[in-house]
Amino acid sequence: MIADPYQVLGIEPSADTEAVRKRYLELVRQYTPERAPERFAEIRAAYETLRDPVTSLKLRLFDLRSTDTFDKLIAEEKQHLWRQRIPTDVLLSLADA
Numbered sequence: 001m002i003a004d005p006y007q008v009l010g011i012e013p014s015a016d017t018e019a020v021r022k023r024y025l026e027l028v029r030q031y032t033p034e035r036a037p038e039r040f041a042e043i044r045a046a047y048e049t050l051r052d053p054v055t056s057l058k059l060r061l062f063d064l065r066s067t068d069t070f071d072k073l074i075a076e077e078k079q080h081l082w083r084q085r086i087p088t089d090v091l092l093s094l095a096d097a
Helices: 005-009 017-030 037-051 053-062 067-084 088-096
Strands: none
Touching: 005 017, 005 037, 017 037, 017 053, 037 053
16 A cells, blocks of 8 residues: 555545546546556555545545554454453444444
């Protein structure tokens, strides 16, 4: 995963999906795979990251630049809860809240 997909595409994190798509198309026309293969790959990876609504939301809400980091945080929290030996009914009631 790339470091900052918003910076690669040159857009604000508040940009909607249409703005992301338009900017991606502009950059792809400018940086073709034949002329700049590394830059094209970077732009493509940024677009793939931001076009997924779940990943885009994670980036905006948690200001995380990597889903691996987000998944790692979730796994750590699950381990923490497991070590606490919290009864299942309490966990389920928290999930409903």
